[in-house]
Amino acid sequence: MTDHHTNRRRILLAVGVAAVAAVADTAMAQSTEIRGTVDFEGGAKIPQGEIEIYSEDSALPNETRHPTAQTQVKSDGGAKTIAFSFSPPASVGPLQIIARLEREDGWLLARGSAISKTGSPVSITLNTVMY
Incomplete structure (x- = not known):
């Protein structure tokens, strides 16, 4: 009877270890980066x-929000879509991802945003800014 209980414990321990390993593999397989693409309104090429x-x-309320993580990518004026990725900050709520296209002299040309959903790529469309 002791062998039966010992074997049962070994089986339960093995199942538990396998379950923990499966969860760890799934967590490691999921990217911790925010990934996505930026395109321009109307499917046009993204300006330089x-x-x-x-x-x-x-x-957070609008007046207390500030950039928490960022990246920069260049547009040569020839692409319709540009991919990006960056590491997200620790956050309690959903993240708004904002893209701003500026000329070399700092003039804002276009802006767009999207809400990031965990594990899903973000798609942002840049819209021309009117002055």
Whole structure:
């Protein structure tokens, strides 16, 4: 009877270890980066300039939001879509991902944003800024 209980414990321990390993593999397989693409309104080529892409915690009031993580990518004026990725900050709420296209002289040309959903790529369309 002791052998039966010992074997049962070994089986339960093995199942538990396998379950923990499966969860760890799944967590490691999921990317911790925010990934996505930027395109331009109407499917046009993205104008030449620097695209600053950053996140803000959308759970915070607008007046207290500030960029929490960011990256920059260049547009040579020939691409219709540009990919990006960056590491997200620790956040309690969903993140708003904002993209700003500026000319070399700092003039804002276009802006767009999207809400990031965990594990899903973000798609941002830049819209021309009117002055």
